[in-house]
Amino acid sequence: MDRTERFYKIDQLITERRLVAFKDLLTALEVSPATLKRDLEYMRNRLRAPIVWDRDAGGYRFDKLEAAAGAQYELPGLWFSSQEIHALLTMQHLLASLDPGGLLAPHVAPLQARLNGLLGTTDDPAEEIRRRVLIFGVGKRNMKLAHFEKVGSALLRRKRIRVSYFARGTGEITERELSPQRLVHYRENWYLDAWCHLRGALRNFSVDAVQRIESLETPAREVPRRTVERELGPGYGIFVGRDQDVRWARLAFSAERARWVASEHWHPQQKGTLQEDGRYVLELPYTDDRELLMDILKYGADVTVLAPETLRERVVAELARMNDLYR
Numbered sequence: 001m002d003r004t005e006r007f008y009k010i011d012q013l014i015t016e017r018r019l020v021a022f023k024d025l026l027t028a029l030e031v032s033p034a035t036l037k038r039d040l041e042y043m044r045n046r047l048r049a050p051i052v053w054d055r056d057a058g059g060y061r062f063d064k065l066e067a068a069a070g071a072q073y074e075l076p077g078l079w080f081s082s083q084e085i086h087a088l089l090t091m092q093h094l095l096a097s098l099d100p101g102g103l104l105a106p107h108v109a110p111l112q113a114r115l116n117g118l119l120g121t122t123d124d125p126a127e128e129i130r131r132r133v134l135i136f137g138v139g140k141r142n143m144k145l146a147h148f149e150k151v152g153s154a155l156l157r158r159k160r161i162r163v164s165y166f167a168r169g170t171g172e173i174t175e176r177e178l179s180p181q182r183l184v185h186y187r188e189n190w191y192l193d194a195w196c197h198l199r200g201a202l203r204n205f206s207v208d209a210v211q212r213i214e215s216l217e218t219p220a221r222e223v224p225r226r227t228v229e230r231e232l233g234p235g236y237g238i239f240v241g242r243d244q245d246v247r248w249a250r251l252a253f254s255a256e257r258a259r260w261v262a263s264e265h266w267h268p269q270q271k272g273t274l275q276e277d278g279r280y281v282l283e284l285p286y287t288d289d290r291e292l293l294m295d296i297l298k299y300g301a302d303v304t305v306l307a308p309e310t311l312r313e314r315v316v317a318e319l320a321r322m323n324d325l326y327r
Helices: 003-017 022-029 033-045 064-069 082-098 105-119 126-132 145-157 225-232 255-261 289-297 309-325
Strands: 051-054 059-062 159-167 172-186 189-196 201-206 210-219 247-253 271-274 280-286 303-307
Touching (some): 003 022, 003 033, 003 059, 022 059, 145 159, 145 189, 172 201, 201 225, 247 255, 255 280, 289 309
Antiparallel strands (some): 051 059, 159 210, 172 189, 189 201, 247 280, 247 303, 271 280
């Protein structure tokens, strides 16, 4: 009989008999006196069970006055082991790093409080998990939480937003009305996939580049999920495009770097082949070479662009430009 079953058994015995002696509980549960005492204490302190010891009657009973005055007593419908609670708290810690006190925090906080209570005084409390599990966001940009919350609220309420958006590529600020479709967390930053009413097409927007936002009551334009996937899904990384714009890059990594790259995930449709000489050839689709170019350059001489020729020329030109800067 596990711990949860014992809680239900204790509740059943006291409810049916009105008064249960300590030895009768021991016999029914087949546990040690110390274990029974811990169970009773947990039910009283954690589950708010109105169990009292009636010295005159010589047994345990429910205190009707305490039950009427206190919080509602309810046995758990779902119970976690300490290992499961540790895993959930660790996931909550990871989630907090994705959502720095914004859209999801109010919904996650009650769960964390509940898990903290269930964890109790075990050897690895929640504070120890947060102290031992460190999360560093590399490349994460500062984001106004108010903007993030309004974007998330409009997304869930299916309403439009009006934003002033700073396009880093051109340095321009434009006023746009957007119908949010989905939020995407990619490489430590948040992006919004939305229907842009200014351009009359689907676009993605970096949430941290939103300089001003206004919530509207106008219903958002609904775009089928398959259309969003088709329009914004085929290319490499966050710079995506239509299917007809997709090209395939073919990259060869040195035998040394192959040990790392072979286990990396660059794109859902990527294809990888380990060559006889130890090199690793990676093939993946892309529509805009900006982000792919950055990832290629970080491997330096350990990567060779085999195809297409236009991508190879872009890498050569970028290397030449870097060489001129450092002369």
